Amino acid sequence: MKELVIVSGKGGTGKTTITASLTALASDLIIADCDVDAPNLHLLLGPDIQFSEEFIESKVAVINPELCTQCGVCESACKFDAISSTFQVDPILCEGCGVCFISCPVNAIEMQERLSGYIYNSKTSYGPMAHALLLPGESNSGKLVTRVRALASKLAEKHERDLILTDGPPGIACAAIATITGASAGLVVTEPTVPAIHDLKRILDLFQHFKIPVMVLINKADLNIRKSEEIADYCQRNDIPIVGQLDYDLKMYEAVVAGLPIVEYAPSNRLSKALKAIWKRVEKQLDAF
Amino acid sequence: MNIAIASGKGGTGKTSVSVNLALSVPGPVQVLDCDADEPNVHTLLPLKTEEIEPVFTMIPEFDEVKCTQSKKCAAFCPNHAIFVGKTGIQFFPELCYGCGGCILSCPNQAIKEGKRQLGVTKSGLTAEGVQVVYGDLNVGEPLVVPVIKAVKNRASKQNRVTVILDCPPGVSCPMVESVHGSDYCLLVTEPTPFGLHDLQLAVDTIRQLEIPIGVVVNRAGIGDKQVYSYCASEQIPILLEIPHSRKIAELFAEGIPFVTQLPEWQPKFERLFRTIQERID
Ligand code: SF4
Ligand code: SF4
Numbered sequence: 239m240k241e242l243v244i245v246s247g248k249g250g251t252g253k254t255t256i257t258a259s260l261t262a263l264a265s266d267l268i269i270a271d272c273d274v275d276a277p278n279l280h281l282l283l284g285p286d287i288q289f290s291e292e293f294i295e296s297k298v299a300v301i302n303p304e305l306c307t308q309c310g311v312c313e314s315a316c317k318f319d320a321i322s323s324t325f326q327v328d329p330i331l332c333e334g335c336g337v338c339f340i341s342c343p344v345n346a347i348e349m350q351e352r353l354s355g356y357i358y359n360s361k362t363s364y365g366p367m368a369h370a371l372l373l374p375g376e377s378n379s380g381k382l383v384t385r386v387r388a389l390a391s392k393l394a395e396k397h398e399r400d401l402i403l404t405d406g407p408p409g410i411a412c413a414a415i416a417t418i419t420g421a422s423a424g425l426v427v428t429e430p431t432v433p434a435i436h437d438l439k440r441i442l443d444l445f446q447h448f449k450i451p452v453m454v455l456i457n458k459a460d461l462n463i464r465k466s467e468e469i470a471d472y473c474q475r476n477d478i479p480i481v482g483q484l485d486y487d488l489k490m491y492e493a494v495v496a497g498l499p500i501v502e503y504a505p506s507n508r509l510s511k512a513l514k515a516i517w518k519r520v521e522k523q524l525d526a527f
Numbered sequence: 528m529n530i531a532i533a534s535g536k537g538g539t540g541k542t543s544v545s546v547n548l549a550l551s552v553p554g555p556v557q558v559l560d561c562d563a564d565e566p567n568v569h570t571l572l573p574l575k576t577e578e579i580e581p582v583f584t585m586i587p588e589f590d591e592v593k594c595t596q597s598k599k600c601a602a603f604c605p606n607h608a609i610f611v612g613k614t615g616i617q618f619f620p621e622l623c624y625g626c627g628g629c630i631l632s633c634p635n636q637a638i639k640e641g642k643r644q645l646g647v648t649k650s651g652l653t654a655e656g657v658q659v660v661y662g663d664l665n666v667g668e669p670l671v672v673p674v675i676k677a678v679k680n681r682a683s684k685q686n687r688v689t690v691i692l693d694c695p696p697g698v699s700c701p702m703v704e705s706v707h708g709s710d711y712c713l714l715v716t717e718p719t720p721f722g723l724h725d726l727q728l729a730v731d732t733i734r735q736l737e738i739p740i741g742v743v744v745n746r747a748g749i750g751d752k753q754v755y756s757y758c759a760s761e762q763i764p765i766l767l768e769i770p771h772s773r774k775i776a777e778l779f780a781e782g783i784p785f786v787t788q789l790p791e792w793q794p795k796f797e798r799l800f801r802t803i804q805e806r807i808d
């Protein structure tokens with residue numbers, strides 16, 4: 239079984255719209271959305287939720303004002319500045335570590351379970367889908383990503399599918415690392431802009447750091463042909479295959495408004511044709527790695 | 528005055544708004560790039576010189592002589608970063624978030640505070656005289672929040688300085704940490720179903736922080752009208768619309784803030800700044 243993760247470093251390069259189209263072009267796959275903070279893939283794939291599970295991973299400290307003597311021990315022990323000078327816990331800042339709980343001399347603090355999000359097991363017309371939603375302001379996005387990937391593997395086994403296609407989060411920190419570690423290969427969707435190229439180099443370094451093979455797709459390539467060439471040169475020098483280029487085309491946004499992958503919304507559009515060729519190359523590359 | 532520029536969805540134009548606003552605000556300005564895993568402000572506003580400071584997180588340092596293998600530290604650690612076996616202590620630094628609980632739990636004072644470097648903050652002036660501070664997380668390092676805190680610690684304490692915080696995308700802890708404590712939050716969105724979906728998540732998040740919100744609609748003209756009806760029904764003011772324009776996209780590609788080439792935009796950003804000022808007062 240192979241797991242291909244699609245990431246971008248910088249947000250807004252078109253990662254999710256492209257993932258949706260590759261999903262529609264692939265056959266016999268499992269879909270996973272690991273952008274648990276701000277998931278969007280479901281808006282194009284229209285999943286029908288079969289099963290949802292609460293994601294309870296951490297705790298939150300609660301101070302009982304009737305027992306609290308306002309001694310201040312917890313406030314200075316908390317490394318996350320989550321306890322105010324009036325001895326109230328700010329649940330948004332509290333990491334649930336429990337240091338205040340073990341420090342309080344009068345046992346005035348209780349650690350309560352906290353709901354951080356939901357994990358969904360869904361059906362789409364393209365295949366089974368594992369996805370999630372992190373509640374606003376919650377931490378632990380990395381752990382939620384790990385749970386989504388575990389669900390996707392389970393679904394792959396159950397449905398005997400050979401491929402998991404994963405839409406990843408932006409950035410290169412916690413959630414991105416949790417998405418790519420142990421994956422078979424990565425596809426980075428980039429664009430020829432100065433900020434995106436900066437971020438591309440960092441995410442390619444991240445793949446190298448974890449020794450995961452990676453390929454690159456240049457989206458909006460005609461926005462700046464010189465910069466697209468710069469990306470191609472950089473990839474060539476570093477032995478990273480480029481699986482294709484797509485032009486900047488507002489049709490992409492129309493498909494998003496219609497709530498469909500562009501290959502379904504406008505199958506004869508030039509972007510759709512290019513995407514079909516790209517998917518063939520991605521499949522080949524995936525086998526070659 | 529601290530203005531946070533955020534968005535749920537990535538790539539809606541947060542950094543572009545931050546930079547163009549910084550170049551249009553009258554008086555001294557500082558930009559804090561809180562997107563420490565993918566900092567971009569300095570790619571649009573290059574710094575003449577960079578002053579670099581390391582960022583550390585606390586990690587436990589074990590004294591194997593004093594350790595009696597009570598395993599109290601491992602039992603406490605919420606992240607399972609410590610394993611005490613027959614051969615001694617195994618510690619997994621990348622799992623540790625520095626809460627200090629293991630130190631407090633050890634009955635033999637066998638653990639003291641050590642440190643581990645996560646990245647750096649860099650600070651400097653641009654040719655235009657804007658002060659920029661940004662975080663640079665080490666590649667492969669998951670723990671970004673302490674770097675964001677370090678960037679915010681370098682915020683100007685002077686009242687007359689306008690501080691603009693370019694925040695990371697998403698709605699989880701890095702974004703919350705960045706926006707926390709700001710006087711105003713500007714959410715940048717695009718008028719598509721993606722933009723709307725993530726705007727709603729961002730509004731829910733910022734409302735928990737009780738910070739006033741305004742919206743900038745970027746790439747106006749593409750997509751649909753749902754972002755507008757959502758803002759109207761939630762009584763969230765739309766303070767600026769930036770139309771979809773290939774010219775603006777091309778300038779961004781070159782790493783050029785568009786107010787410098789399209790001067791008619793400077794008064795619009797200045798007006799945006801004044802409106803925010805009035806709304807805070
Ligand atoms: S549980 Fe940890 S983070 Fe939360 S208030 Fe207590 S010490 Fe602070
Ligand atoms: S340590 Fe306990 S008693 Fe002291 S201020 Fe905190 S909650 Fe109150």
Ligand code: SF4
Pocket residue numbers: 585586587603604605606607608609622623624625626627628629630
């Ligand atoms: S500081 Fe906290 S997270 Fe780190 S090892 Fe100790 S108990 Fe675990």
